Amino acid sequence: xxxxxxxxxxxxxxxxxxxxxxxxxxxxxxxxxxxxxxxxxxxxxxxxxxxxxxxxxxxxxxxxxxxxxxxxxxxxxxxxxxxxxxxxxxxxxxxxxxxxxxxxxxxxxxxxxxxxxxxxxxxxxxxxxxxxxxxxxxxxxxxxxxxxxxxxxxxxxxxxxxxxxxxxxxxxxxxxxxxxxxx
Amino acid sequence: xxxxxxxxxxxxxxxxxxxxxxxxxxxxxxxxxxxxxxxxxxxxxxxxxxxxxxxxxxxxxxxxxxxxxxxxxxxxxxxxxxxxxxxxxxxxxxxxxxxxxxxxxxxxxxxxxxxxxxxxxxxxxxxxxxxxxxxxxxxxxxxxxxxxxxxxxxxxxxxxxxxxxxxxxxxxxxxxxxxxxxxxxxxxxxxxxxxxxxxxxxxxxxxxxxxxxxxxxxxxxxxxxxxxxxxxxxxxxxxxxxxxxxxxxxxxxxxxxxxxxxxxxxxxxxxxxxxxxxxxxxxxxxxxxxxxxxxxxxxxxxxxxxxxxxxxxxxxxxxxxxxxxxxxxxxxxxxxxxxxxxxxxxxxxxxxxxxxxxxxxxxxxxxxxxxxxxxxxxxxxxxxxxxxxxxxxxxxxxxxxxxxxxxxxxxxxxxxxxxxxxxxxxxxxxxxxxxxxxxxxxxxxxxxxxxxxxxxxxxxxxxxxxxxxxxxxxxxxxxxxxxxxxxxxxxxxxxxxxxxxxxxxxxxxxxxxxxxxxxxxxxxxxxxxxxxxxxxxxxxxxxxxxxxxxxxxxxxxxxxxxxxxxxxxxxxxxxxxxxxxxxxxxxxxxxxxxxxxxxxxxxxxxxxxxxxxxxxxxxxxxxxxxxxxxxxxxxxxxxxxxxxxxxxxxxxxxxxxxxxxxxxxxxxxxxxxxxxxxxxxxxxxxxxxxxxxxxxxxxxxxxxxxxxxxxxxxxxxxxxxxxxxxxxxxxxxxxxxxxxxxxxxxx
Numbered sequence: 001x002x003x004x005x006x007x008x009x010x011x012x013x014x015x016x017x018x019x020x021x022x023x024x025x026x027x028x029x030x031x032x033x034x035x036x037x038x039x040x041x042x043x044x045x046x047x048x049x050x051x052x053x054x055x056x057x058x059x060x061x062x063x064x065x066x067x068x069x070x071x072x073x074x075x076x077x078x079x080x081x082x083x084x085x086x087x088x089x090x091x092x093x094x095x096x097x098x099x100x101x102x103x104x105x106x107x108x109x110x111x112x113x114x115x116x117x118x119x120x121x122x123x124x125x126x127x128x129x130x131x132x133x134x135x136x137x138x139x140x141x142x143x144x145x146x147x148x149x150x151x152x153x154x155x156x157x158x159x160x161x162x163x164x165x166x167x168x169x170x171x172x173x174x175x176x177x178x179x180x181x182x183x
Numbered sequence: 184x185x186x187x188x189x190x191x192x193x194x195x196x197x198x199x200x201x202x203x204x205x206x207x208x209x210x211x212x213x214x215x216x217x218x219x220x221x222x223x224x225x226x227x228x229x230x231x232x233x234x235x236x237x238x239x240x241x242x243x244x245x246x247x248x249x250x251x252x253x254x255x256x257x258x259x260x261x262x263x264x265x266x267x268x269x270x271x272x273x274x275x276x277x278x279x280x281x282x283x284x285x286x287x288x289x290x291x292x293x294x295x296x297x298x299x300x301x302x303x304x305x306x307x308x309x310x311x312x313x314x315x316x317x318x319x320x321x322x323x324x325x326x327x328x329x330x331x332x333x334x335x336x337x338x339x340x341x342x343x344x345x346x347x348x349x350x351x352x353x354x355x356x357x358x359x360x361x362x363x364x365x366x367x368x369x370x371x372x373x374x375x376x377x378x379x380x381x382x383x384x385x386x387x388x389x390x391x392x393x394x395x396x397x398x399x400x401x402x403x404x405x406x407x408x409x410x411x412x413x414x415x416x417x418x419x420x421x422x423x424x425x426x427x428x429x430x431x432x433x434x435x436x437x438x439x440x441x442x443x444x445x446x447x448x449x450x451x452x453x454x455x456x457x458x459x460x461x462x463x464x465x466x467x468x469x470x471x472x473x474x475x476x477x478x479x480x481x482x483x484x485x486x487x488x489x490x491x492x493x494x495x496x497x498x499x500x501x502x503x504x505x506x507x508x509x510x511x512x513x514x515x516x517x518x519x520x521x522x523x524x525x526x527x528x529x530x531x532x533x534x535x536x537x538x539x540x541x542x543x544x545x546x547x548x549x550x551x552x553x554x555x556x557x558x559x560x561x562x563x564x565x566x567x568x569x570x571x572x573x574x575x576x577x578x579x580x581x582x583x584x585x586x587x588x589x590x591x592x593x594x595x596x597x598x599x600x601x602x603x604x605x606x607x608x609x610x611x612x613x614x615x616x617x618x619x620x621x622x623x624x625x626x627x628x629x630x631x632x633x634x635x636x637x638x639x640x641x642x643x644x645x646x647x648x649x650x651x652x653x654x655x656x657x658x659x660x661x662x663x664x665x666x667x668x669x670x671x672x673x674x675x676x677x678x679x680x681x682x683x684x685x686x687x688x689x690x691x692x693x694x695x696x697x698x699x700x701x702x703x704x705x706x707x708x709x710x711x712x713x714x715x716x717x718x719x720x721x722x723x724x725x726x727x728x729x730x731x732x733x734x735x736x737x738x739x740x741x742x743x744x745x746x747x748x749x750x751x752x753x754x755x756x757x758x759x760x761x762x763x764x765x766x767x768x769x770x771x772x773x774x775x776x777x778x779x780x781x782x783x784x785x786x787x788x789x790x791x792x793x794x795x796x797x798x799x800x801x802x803x804x805x806x807x808x809x810x811x812x813x814x815x816x817x818x819x820x821x822x823x824x825x826x827x828x829x830x831x832x833x834x835x836x837x838x839x840x841x842x843x844x845x846x847x848x849x850x851x852x853x854x855x856x857x858x859x860x861x862x863x864x865x866x867x868x869x870x871x872x873x874x875x876x877x878x879x880x881x882x883x884x885x886x887x888x889x890x891x892x893x894x895x896x897x898x899x900x901x902x903x904x905x906x907x908x909x910x911x912x913x914x915x916x917x918x919x920x921x922x923x924x925x926x927x928x929x930x
Contacts, residue, residue, distance in 0.1 A: 004248060067761040068654065069740070070699040071748055076511045079741060079753060084366065086741045086761055102583040170743075178746025 014129050021130060026077050036136050042161060043111060044126040045093050046101055051133055051163040052113065052122075059083075059112040060127050066110075072177060082112060089121040090175070101125065115166035133157055190243075195348075198242045198292035204232045204239075205281050205288070206218065208255075213466050216274045223263075230259040236284065247301055248287050250788065254308040255280050261312050271474070276311035278467070280304050351493070354454050361443075361450045363735040366755055368443045368735075373758060375436040376467075382429050385422050392418055395845060437864070451640055452490065458536040458543070459487030461500050465507055465534060472511045478722055479518055479529040486536035491543050492640045495617065499545075499637070502613040506547045507532065508632055509607070514551035514631055521590050526550065540825050541638060541645045542661050548632035554625040556582035566590060580687070582624050587611040587719040615718035615768045618659060618751065622719075636661065644737050646754070646828065648715065648730040652696035652703075656716060657735055657754060660825065662767035666729055667712040667833050673708075683723040685714065693774040695724040699749055717768040724774065732826040737764060749773065812930050813837045815860035817847040817873065818891075825893075827860065834923050844868025849874055851883060857930050860922070863892035863899070871906040880908035888930035891922060 021039065040051030059082065065091050066078040071181075075095040079086050089110060093100070105125035112121050138155025152169035156162050211227045219225055232841060233256040236395045240248035261267040285302050286297035362898045392415060399411050462484050473480040491499075515521075515530035522528050535546040556579040563569045574582075585591065586607040607623075614621045619637035638644060638661040646657035665685075671686040674692065682689040692712070697703025715722055735754035740747055751766035814836045818824045828838045839856060841847035845867040847859070859877065863870035870890050877883045889910045890903050903911040910925045 065760050067763065069703050069744070069747060069750060069763055071750075072744070076744070079628070079744070079763075081755050081759050082759050084363070084755070086738060086755070088741045088744050121740070176743045177746060178744070178748070 006159075011129055014030050015045035016101070017130055021132075036134055037132050039130055040133050041111070041130050042128045043092065043122065043124040044128055045096070045098055045124055048096075048098060049161050050092075050124075051131065051157070051161045054130060054164060056113050056115050056166050057111060058114055058119065059150070061112070063108040063112050063123060065112050066123075067148065071074060075175075076177070080110060080121055082110070082121065087112060087121045091123045093123075093125075113166055113170075116168075118170060120170065133161070133163055135163075138163060150153060185458065193243050194245070195293075196293045197239055197245070198288045199840070200239060201236055201248070201284070201288045204236045205285055205858070208232045209281055209467060210463075212274050212277055215269045216271070216470075224556075226259065226263040228707060230256065230263050233259050244350060245287070245291060246290075247299075248284050251280050251284055251287075251304055251308075254305050254312075255875075258308050258312045266926070267312060273311045275474075276307045277738070278471075281307055295914050296751070306673075322693055336638075340726075349453075351454075357450055358454060361447050364443045365447065365734065365736045368440050369756065370759075371436045371439050375432050378432045382425050385425050389418065389422060424882035451492070454493050456493050456496055458489045458491055458496070458545075459498075460494055461503065462487050462534060462536065465503075468504065468507060469511060469532065472508060476512065478511060478515055479516060480532060481529050481843070482507075482532045482534065484534045489536040489538050489543065490636075490639075495543070495637060498613065498617055499635075500867060502610045502635070502700075503534075503545070503547070505610050507534070508550065510547065510549040510631075513551040514553075516552050528733075538639065539636075540660070541640070543635075543637045543639050545635040546632060547635075548630060550630040553627040553629055553631050554583050554586065554623070555627055556580075559583065559585050564593065565590065583623055584719060586623070587621070607747055611718045618661060618717065618767070620662065620664075620716045620718065636651055643872075644735055644764070645732060645825075646735045647713070647732055648762070649695070649711070649726040650728045650730055651694075651726045652701040653727075654701075655730065655756075655760075657733070657762050657764045658693070658713065658767065659751070659764065662715055662717050662734060663713055664716050664721070665714040665833055666826075666829050667723070669706055669708055669710055669712060669716065669725075671833060671835070672712055672723070674880035683712065683714075685723070685919075686720075688721075690714065690776050691722045693722065694726055695726050695770075698724065698770055698773045715767050715770065717771050720768075720771040720775065722771050722774045724770070729830075732820075732823055735762075735764065776781075811837055812838065812858070813856045814926065815839045815847060815850065815856040815859045815861075817841045817844065817859065817865070818861065818864045823862070831834050831860070831926075834926075836926070844870065851877070851886075856886070858887045858889065858926055860889050860891055860926070861878075863890055863903075870908075871902055874903070874906040874908050889922065889929065 034165045039054045041054050041057055043050045043052055063080060064080075066080045068078040069076070075091050076093040077089040080089050082101075087110075108125055109122060110121040110123055111127060112119060121154050134157075135154070138157060140155055152165055152172070154163040208229050211225050211232075215222060215225055215229075224819055233252055237249055237252035237256055240246070240252060255277060256266070258273070262269060262273070267273065283301070286294075286299065290296050367601055375919075398413050398416055399408050400537075402408070411449065437898070465484060466482055469480050469482045510532050515532070516526075518528035519529065530549060530551055532549045533546065537544050556577075560569075560582050561576040564571055564574050567590050568585070568590060569577075575850075577585075587610075589608050589612075591606050591608045611621060614637070614930065615634060617637050619635055622634040622636075623631065625631035626632075638659065645660040647660055647663045648655055649659055650656075667683070669846065675682055675684060675689070677689045677691075681692040683692050684690075692706075694703035694706070695713075706725050710725045710727065712723050712725055715724055733756065735756075737752050737754060739752045740750060749766055749769045750763050752764045753761050756762050812835070814831050816824055816827045816831065817840075818840055820843055824840050824842070825873050828840060831838050839850065839854065841850050843865040844861070847861065848868060861870045861873055868876075870892065874888050874890065877888060886907045888907070889912060890908045891912045892899070900911050909929055912922050912925060
């Protein structure tokens with residue numbers, strides 16, 4: 001699939017893909033409700049690629065004006081205003097323990113996701129394409145991959161896309177800052 | 184509506200009405216006990232109230248209340264006929280009965296079932312009624328009663344205002360929506376600034392274009408000239424359009440701002456209740472407690488009509504109750520002791536509420552024994568809160584503040600029921616939770632005065648915007664007491680740490696960025712020092728700049744950032760950016776523990792030394808302000824007035840305030856000032872008009888006028904100059920500096 005459209009820009013590829021999605025889901029309702037196939041958006045954190053269920057994605061916006069809150073752990077980039085509401089921004093690269101990239105990302109994005117009873121923004125280098133992934137074709141990742149976030153990884157596809165379980169990931173108690181008791 | 188629902192509604196309506204009756208009887212009984220000149224109308228009224236209570240409860244088939252009310256009515260009828268006189272026991276019994284009726288009414292309105300022995304209460308009432316069998320010579324009273332039916336009619340209650348019941352959740356939702364509007368208003372002001380900027384850019388482009396045309400006129404090329412002519416025409420149209428846009432955006436922003444402001448005020452007021460809602464319970468509390476303790480106390484309550492947000496009011500009940508209880512129990516002496524000390528046997532407690540800016544100020548003062556610094560010190564040492572050396576080194580003034588220290592009171596006996604063991608440290612915690620400030624002043628033998636300062640509203644807060652480490656932060660204005668410049672502050676060190684001496688007290692000095700865990704900067708003469716306060720603590724924090732004041736819709740930090748140290752929440756400012764709102768209580772704790780230590784390193788201040796004693800350093804250049812220079816600050820924004828006043832006072836000016844040009848003009852007629860600092864955009868009379876009037880007046884013509892405004896276009900400056908202003912300062916980050924320099928130049 002990828003080879004055929006290499007001459008197009010990533011944006012064009014994505015558009016085509018989305019159209020294909022839309023058309024296929026109209027003509028073939030059976031396959032879209034097929035439990036084994038989920039649609040994921042690919043979040044890029046080179047050299048890694050992560051897949052996140054598109055149903056859990058509310059919005060994708062370019063990174064801008066994130067207010068840092070001093071005193072928070074490094075994986076929290078800060079707080080941002082998206083469409084009039086405030087969201088905490090999780091730096092996915094830091095959270096997953098990935099090393100810093102060679103070059104700074106050109107146009108980082110904030111992916112607003114809804115899972116585990118909360119809405120947060122995930123900071124990623126880029127968002128590319130939407131793919132359909134067969135859940136039963138996933139292989140469990142090796143022990144060390146995921147840097148201690150093993151539960152948050154559903155599995156890896158044959159072309160090395162790590163599919164994340166956002167509900168698990170965002171349920172990490174380490175993400176909660178402070179309790180009702182306060183300092 | 185079915186029967187069950189109807190019944191529920193009836194009971195709720197009854198509960199409201201009954202509550203009023205009970206409160207009236209309560210107040211009347213206390214008045215009768217204290218002694219009224221003409222008791223007859225009051226006696227008649229309480230009889231009627233009890234009678235209404237009986238009738239209403241019967242109508243909703245609330246038999247328990249009906250019974251008690253019936254006996255109460257009997258008792259009052261005896262009082263009215265003169266068969267019984269108002270004695271402590273009679274009032275006691277009646278008050279107990281009223282309490283019982285209150286709890287039953289609350290039950291009717293949906294509360295918990297109270298544990299009551301109805302029969303015991305009825306017995307009490309009967310016993311009180313049977314006490315005086317021999318009617319004292321009260322024929323005179325009887326005569327009075329028959330003469331005063333007219334008077335009694337006159338005291339009939341005026342028709343109550345029409346009201347409807349609205350659930351608080353609906354009001355909260357309304358309040359939240361209006362809070363959102365605040366962001367819209369700020370945004371529209373931002374748009375206006377942008378449109379103006381655009382207009383200015385067009386003006387510049389226009390100049391360039393004209394230049395181009397002039398150059399082209401020398402050129403022979405016909406087509407070039409023609410084209411340029413067309414371009415110029417189009418451009419002129421563009422400019423006209425832009426100017427129209429500017430005008431409409433301006434009037435739109437102004438009316439939107441005014442409407443939203445009014446809407447906010449009105450909605451805020453729906454949630455506001457008069458402080459009397461909780462203050463009304465105090466006469467009774469004081470009466471009961473003083474009887475129990477054998478003391479004589481007179482309580483005066485003033486300012487009950489001051490309005491406060493319901494949420495804040497709810498939380499005030501507890502600390503106020505504790506403080507009043509403390510006054511009666513510990514503050515006021517027994518009559519014998521008071522007499523021996525040459526005081527009135529009757530002690531006085533004063534409760535006063537007032538509004539100052541965005542704050543509610545509550546004063547609780549008594550003329551009792553005062554707080555003894557020596558016994559407080561001894562107690563603190565005994566409890567291990569301070570060492571003997573620290574106690575010895577403490578001044579009397581500082582010692583008094585020890586009562587607020589955690590662990591000062593013995594917690595074991597502290598419950599709401601026992602009441603009396605509750606210490607000021609508990610009160611301090613409650614005040615801290617309300618993001619308020621508590622102050623105490625006490626004199627042994629004369630009495631004590633406690634002052635509580637609290638924000639009036641919870642949904643929106645006036646904040647001071649500051650910059651630290653290149654980032655903006657908001658400090659709730661309630662907790663930002665003063666702004667100082669390093670040159671005007673007396674900086675020294677206490678216990679090896681830098682401190683600022685203010686009003687005789689040394690306050691810890693720290694850099695705000697350091698306290699927050701960011702790299703901290705050193706104190707320079709460009710820094711600004713902000714005195715922050717929360718509960719009983721104060722400190723001075725250094726920031727890079729004070730950016731101004733803003734009203735902010737307070738939002739909690741988003742999930743999962745439930746509780747972040749140093750932050751009370753955040754708000755979205757006009758540009759769309761998120762700005763963190765500081766939790767001053769946290770910041771003070773961090774500063775006290777030594778975080779954010781600051782090296783005081785300007786050529787004018789000596790470096791903080793490591794010695795333990797106070798060394799107030801003579802700081803910097805002498806104040807550039809002659810004592811008593813009076814400035815009149817004119818601005819329709821209360822927050823900005825407060826901010827500018829603080830700034831100018833810190834710089835040594837005496838400050839008068841006016842809310843718009845008209846008020847300022849009136850003030851100038853009979854008060855002398857040395858300089859006027861005025862906003863431009865104001866209702867009734869704007870800054871330009873005010874300036875013109877001043878210049879046209881023979882007496883005031885030479886008065887220096889400085890216009891301070893956010894309008895920053897050449898045409899506005901021109902208008903300022905035309906009107907006769909001496910200077911034009913544009914609001915922004917350099918405003919403070921500029922303004923002070925301008926003022927010292929002009930005065």
